[in-house]
Amino acid sequence: MLRDTWLIFLRDMKLCLRNPTWLIIGIMQPLLYLFLFGPLMVTVVAHTPGFPSGNAWAVLTPALIVQTALFSGSFAGVGLLTEYRVGVVDRFRGTPASRSALLFGKVLAQAVQATAQSVLIVLVTLLVFDLDAPASGMLLSLAMAAVLAITLSSGSYALAMVLKSEAAFPSLMNAVLLPLLLLSGVLLPVTAQLAPGWLYNLARINPLTHVVDAERAAFRGDLGSTGLLTGSLVLLAMAALALVWGTRTFQKENA
Amino acid sequence: MITVRGLARQFTLRGRTVDAVKGIDFDVAAGELVGFLGPNGAGKTTTLRMLTTLLRPTRGSGTVAGCDLLTDPQGVRRKIGYVAQGGSTWPESKVGEEIELQARLYGLSRAEARRRGALLAERLDLAGLEQRPAKTLSGGQRRRLDIVLGLVHEPQLVFLDEPTSGLDPQSRANLWDHVRRMRAEQGMTVFLTTHYLDEADALCDRILVTDDGKIVAEGTPDELKAGVAGDAITVDVADRAAEAAEVVRRLPGAHDVTVVAETVRLRVPRGDSVLPELLRALDSHRITMTSVKVNRPTLDDVFLSLTGRSLRDGEAASPAMEATHAA
Ligand SMILES: Nc1ncnc2c1ncn2[C@@H]1O[C@H](COP(=O)(O)OP(=O)(O)OP(=O)(O)O)[C@@H](O)[C@H]1O
Ligand SMILES: [Mg+2]
Numbered sequence: 001m002l003r004d005t006w007l008i009f010l011r012d013m014k015l016c017l018r019n020p021t022w023l024i025i026g027i028m029q030p031l032l033y034l035f036l037f038g039p040l041m042v043t044v045v046a047h048t049p050g051f052p053s054g055n056a057w058a059v060l061t062p063a064l065i066v067q068t069a070l071f072s073g074s075f076a077g078v079g080l081l082t083e084y085r086v087g088v089v090d091r092f093r094g095t096p097a098s099r100s101a102l103l104f105g106k107v108l109a110q111a112v113q114a115t116a117q118s119v120l121i122v123l124v125t126l127l128v129f130d131l132d133a134p135a136s137g138m139l140l141s142l143a144m145a146a147v148l149a150i151t152l153s154s155g156s157y158a159l160a161m162v163l164k165s166e167a168a169f170p171s172l173m174n175a176v177l178l179p180l181l182l183l184s185g186v187l188l189p190v191t192a193q194l195a196p197g198w199l200y201n202l203a204r205i206n207p208l209t210h211v212v213d214a215e216r217a218a219f220r221g222d223l224g225s226t227g228l229l230t231g232s233l234v235l236l237a238m239a240a241l242a243l244v245w246g247t248r249t250f251q252k253e254n255a
Numbered sequence: 256m257i258t259v260r261g262l263a264r265q266f267t268l269r270g271r272t273v274d275a276v277k278g279i280d281f282d283v284a285a286g287e288l289v290g291f292l293g294p295n296g297a298g299k300t301t302t303l304r305m306l307t308t309l310l311r312p313t314r315g316s317g318t319v320a321g322c323d324l325l326t327d328p329q330g331v332r333r334k335i336g337y338v339a340q341g342g343s344t345w346p347e348s349k350v351g352e353e354i355e356l357q358a359r360l361y362g363l364s365r366a367e368a369r370r371r372g373a374l375l376a377e378r379l380d381l382a383g384l385e386q387r388p389a390k391t392l393s394g395g396q397r398r399r400l401d402i403v404l405g406l407v408h409e410p411q412l413v414f415l416d417e418p419t420s421g422l423d424p425q426s427r428a429n430l431w432d433h434v435r436r437m438r439a440e441q442g443m444t445v446f447l448t449t450h451y452l453d454e455a456d457a458l459c460d461r462i463l464v465t466d467d468g469k470i471v472a473e474g475t476p477d478e479l480k481a482g483v484a485g486d487a488i489t490v491d492v493a494d495r496a497a498e499a500a501e502v503v504r505r506l507p508g509a510h511d512v513t514v515v516a517e518t519v520r521l522r523v524p525r526g527d528s529v530l531p532e533l534l535r536a537l538d539s540h541r542i543t544m545t546s547v548k549v550n551r552p553t554l555d556d557v558f559l560s561l562t563g564r565s566l567r568d569g570e571a572a573s574p575a576m577e578a579t580h581a582a
C-alpha cells in the first residue's frame with residue numbers, strides 16, 4: 001500500500017508540475033492577496049481596537065495560509081471528477097493497487113502543493129514585508145496547513161465520488177465554503193470586541209475558526225496557548241474524520 | 256476461468272429502476288476466446304464492470320480466474336486485465352508514463368514495466384510515441400494505448416469492451432492478430448464484447464448473444480448460423496417478379512419467399528445445390544434475370560431470427576461487415 005500511495009503521489013505531482021496554469025495561479029493568488037490586500041490590512045489593524053495582539057503581518061499571513069490550503073484542498077475533487085469522466089479512476093480501481101492508496105497518494109500530493117504555497121507566502125512576507133514571527137511557530141503553522149489540506153482534499157475527493165457530478169460539485173463546494181470562510185475570521189478576525197454576540201457565537205462553532213486561531217497563535221509564538229491546543233485538536237479530529245470518510249468512499253464496491 | 260450464476264444488476268435513477276442485466280448464467284473455459292455480442296444497451300458493459308469488480312451485482316454470484324467475485328475482489332483484480340469501452344487515458348499524461356505506472360500498479364518493477372511496455376507498444380504500433388501526451392494521439396492510437404494498458408501486466412484473463420471501436424480496418428486486423436497470438440503464446444483467456452458480427456465471427460471460439468439483459472443464444476459461430484433456416488438466395492429479374500416468385504416457390508425446400516420490386520428473396524437449405532435448378536426453372540419460364548446471389552447465413556440473420564430485429568438497426572455497420580455481406 002505504501003508503494004501504491006507513492007506511485008500515485010508521484011503521478012499527481014508530476015502532472016501538477018507540468019501544468020503551467022496551475023503553477024502560475026497557485027503562485028499568483030497568494031501574492032495578489034499579499035500585495036493588494038496586505039497593506040490595507042496593516043492600516044486597519046493599526047487603527048482598530050480589539051484586534052488580536054501582534055504585528056499585522058502575523059495576523060494576515062496565517063490567515064492567508066489557511067485560505068490557500070482551504071481552497072486548493074476543497075476543489076481537489078474537481079480534478080478527480082474529470083479523471084473519473086475520462087476513465088482513469090476506473091482504470092486504477094481495476095488494478096490490484098489498494099483503493100485507499102489511491103486516495104492517500106492524491107491527498108499527499110495536495111498536501112505537498114499546499115505546503116509549497118504556504119512556504120512561498122511565508123517567504124514573501126518575511127522578505128518583502130516586515131513579518132515578525134518565531135521560526136518554530138512558522139514551522140508549526142506550515143504543518144497545520146499540510147494537515148488542513150489533507151483534511152479538505154480527502155473530504156473533497158469523498159464528496160466528489162458521492163456526487164459524481166462535475167456540474168453540481170463546484171457549486172456545492174462554493175456554497176459550503178463561503179459561510180465557513182466568512183465565519184472563520186480569515187479576512188477579519190471575528191473577535192468578541194468586533195463582532196455582535198450572535199456572530200461571535202456562530203464563529204465559535206465553526207471548526208475552521210479554531211484552526212485560524214491556532215495558526216495565529218503559532219505566528220505570535222504563543223506555543224503554550226489554549227487556542228493553539230484547541231485548534232490543533234480540532235484540526236486533527238477533522239483530519240481523522242475526513243480520512244475515514246474518504247477511505248470508506250474509495251473502498252466502496254460501486255463507483 | 257469464468258463461472259457466472261444468476262448475475263443481475265439493477266440501476267435506480269430518480270425512483271425508476273432499470274434492469275440492465277437480468278440474471279445471466281455462463282461459463283468460460285481457460286484459453287477460450289468468447290465474444291459477447293449484442294445491440295446497444297443490451298447490458299454488455301454492465302456485465303463486464305461486474306466481472307471486473309468495478310460494479311457490485313445486485314444479485315447472483317460468480318468466480319473469475321479462480322477468485323470469488325463477491326468475497327475476493329482483490330484476487331480477481333490481480334489476475335485480470337480490463338479495457339473499458341470509453342477509454343482510460345489522462346490527456347496530459349505521457350504515453351510511456353501511463354504504461355509504466357499501470358504495470359507498476361500490478362506490482363511489476365520499474366525495469367520490467369518499461370521492458371514489457373516497450374514491447375507491447377511496439378506490437379500495437381505505438382513505438383516512438385512514448386514521450387507524447389495522450390491528448391496528442393489520434394483516436395485509434397489512443398484506443399491502442401487503452402489496449403496496451405489492459406494487457407501490459409500479461410493477465411491470464413482479459414476483458415475487452417469493444418476493443419476495436421474507432422480502429423481502421425488495418426489496426427483492427429492487427430489487433431485481432433495480436434489477441435490470437437497472445438492466446439496462442441500465453442494461453443490467455445479473452446472475453447470481449449462487440450457489435451461487429453464479422454469480428455465475433457472471425458475471432459471468437461464461442462459467442463454469447465445477448466439482448467435486453469439476457470443471453471438469448473450461445474454457441475460457436477457455425478452452430479449459431481446452422482440454427483438459421485438455410486442460405487439466402489437473392490434474384491433480380493428484369494420484370495414479372497411476381498411470376499418469378501411463384502416459380503421459385505416450387506423449388507425443393509424453398510421458403511420465406513418475398514418480393515420487393517424487381518427482387519425476389521428466398522431461403523433454401525443448401526443454396527449452392529439449388530442454384531442450377533433455380534436458373535433452369537426461371538429460364539424455362541422465359542424470365543430474364545439480371546443477377547443472382549447466394550449468401551451463407553450471417554450472425555445478423557442469427558440475431559434477426561432470435562430477436563425479430565436486426566442487430567444493425569440504427570447502427571453504423573462496419574465497412575468490413577458490409578464487405579462480408581456483399582461477398
Ligand atoms: N449508471 C447507470 N445508471 C442507470 N442506468 C444505466 C447505468 N449504466 C447503464 N445503464 C443502463 O443499463 C443498460 C445496459 O447498459 P450497458 O452500458 O451495459 O449496455 P451495452 O450493452 O454495453 O451497450 P453499448 O453497446 O451501447 O455499449 C442501458 O439501458 C443503460 O441505459
Ligand atoms: Mg457497452
